[in-house]
Amino acid sequence: MPQSPQEDARRFLHPATLGRIGRLEIRARQVVEGFIAGLHKSPVFGHSIEFLQHREYTHGDDIRHLDWKVWSRTDRYVIKQYEEETNLRATMIVDVSESMQYGAGAMNKYDYACTAAACLSYLLLRQHDAVGLVTFDSQVRTILPARSQMSHLDAFVMGLHQSKPAKKTDFSQVMRRVAESVGQRGLIVVFSDFLVDRPELFKGLEMLRHRRHDILAFHVLDTDEINFPFTGSTKFEGMEEQPDLLCDPRSLRDGYMEALDKYLVDVRRGCTKLGIDYQMVTTGDYLDAVLSKFLNMRLDDRNARGNGGAVR
Numbered sequence: 001m002p003q004s005p006q007e008d009a010r011r012f013l014h015p016a017t018l019g020r021i022g023r024l025e026i027r028a029r030q031v032v033e034g035f036i037a038g039l040h041k042s043p044v045f046g047h048s049i050e051f052l053q054h055r056e057y058t059h060g061d062d063i064r065h066l067d068w069k070v071w072s073r074t075d076r077y078v079i080k081q082y083e084e085e086t087n088l089r090a091t092m093i094v095d096v097s098e099s100m101q102y103g104a105g106a107m108n109k110y111d112y113a114c115t116a117a118a119c120l121s122y123l124l125l126r127q128h129d130a131v132g133l134v135t136f137d138s139q140v141r142t143i144l145p146a147r148s149q150m151s152h153l154d155a156f157v158m159g160l161h162q163s164k165p166a167k168k169t170d171f172s173q174v175m176r177r178v179a180e181s182v183g184q185r186g187l188i189v190v191f192s193d194f195l196v197d198r199p200e201l202f203k204g205l206e207m208l209r210h211r212r213h214d215i216l217a218f219h220v221l222d223t224d225e226i227n228f229p230f231t232g233s234t235k236f237e238g239m240e241e242q243p244d245l246l247c248d249p250r251s252l253r254d255g256y257m258e259a260l261d262k263y264l265v266d267v268r269r270g271c272t273k274l275g276i277d278y279q280m281v282t283t284g285d286y287l288d289a290v291l292s293k294f295l296n297m298r299l300d301d302r303n304a305r306g307n308g309g310a311v312r
Contacts, residue, residue: 012111012118012157016288054078055128088129089146089184092117094160095192097137101165103222103283112283113191113220114160118153119291120189125150132182135163136174143181171196175204179211189216193225194267202270215276216294219267223284226260228253 054067057077065079094117100110107115121131125148132146133156142159144152169192182188188208194201194217208215224230230249264280271278277298281290 012114012160013122013153018119018122054080088124089132089186090121090124090129091132091134091146091178091182091186091188092121092156093134093136093178093188093190093192094163095137095169095190096135096141096163096165097169097195098165098167099169099193099195100220102225105223105283107283109193109220109222109283110165112281112287113218114157115287116218116220116281116291117189117191118157118160119287121156122153123295125153131156133159134174134178135159136169137165137167138170138173140174140177146186169196172200172204172207175207179207182211182213185212186214187216188213189218191218191220193220198263198266198270201267202274205271205274205276209274209276215274217271217276217278219264219278219280221280221282223282226282228256228260 054070055078057066057079067078067080070076070078094113096110100113101108103109103111117133121133124131128148130146130148131152133142133144134140135142141163144155144159171192171194178188190205205215205217228249230253232249234247234249236245236247236249268278268280279290279294
């Protein structure tokens, strides 16, 4: 029996992965805007007038935000939460250009990026943060405003499911639009193979940094792109308007590996120079291990800053 679109979209939420990283939380390393309930710092004081929801009181919450009317009726301590008062506003930006379709394993680059974005969003929503989505190729394909209700997750994975990989990447133009549309400072996580000219890549990322967002870059590559295991006469199919190439890959391997190493070093250094957290992953990496390492790194950075330690 064929699955419904909603059921198919939820393939991006791997129960085993969520189970292994479920006890971890994301910490924003920079100051972010919004009401903070002990997890993130904020420079903003005051309240939005648009009530959003209640959530259970947890140790460390400001008791001034307790809803005493609810307590008097139910004997439960709950916090009033407003639309602009979520702990953090995060935006997941997922590359759905044609090159993301590449992959011969269990997941291609697109599936891997979507699964990582969905799992991180689940964790953020579970800790009452707001999450939005942008998918792009040569232009923005999907925009979902940030919301903090767990029910928003269904719309999130459907947005990923409906954005099929196609067309070229226009990174700088898309990041300009994202920078203009995401007004509040917050967390932006980019999932892409970054197969664009490096000046265009860094120009786009710099636009986001100029708005003082906390940016994380997940560089998603297929295992074959890293190892180049091809032998014998091979036809490489061109993507994003590139021509096909029939050749003996053994004659190309040394030059390819040298160019790849330089490219990866340039991307990593460029991100570090811009103050962007960078992580290169391959479709062969266990996603739960990748996300657990990433989240623990963020938590360590947060603790180091809180203790006066120096973090790059």
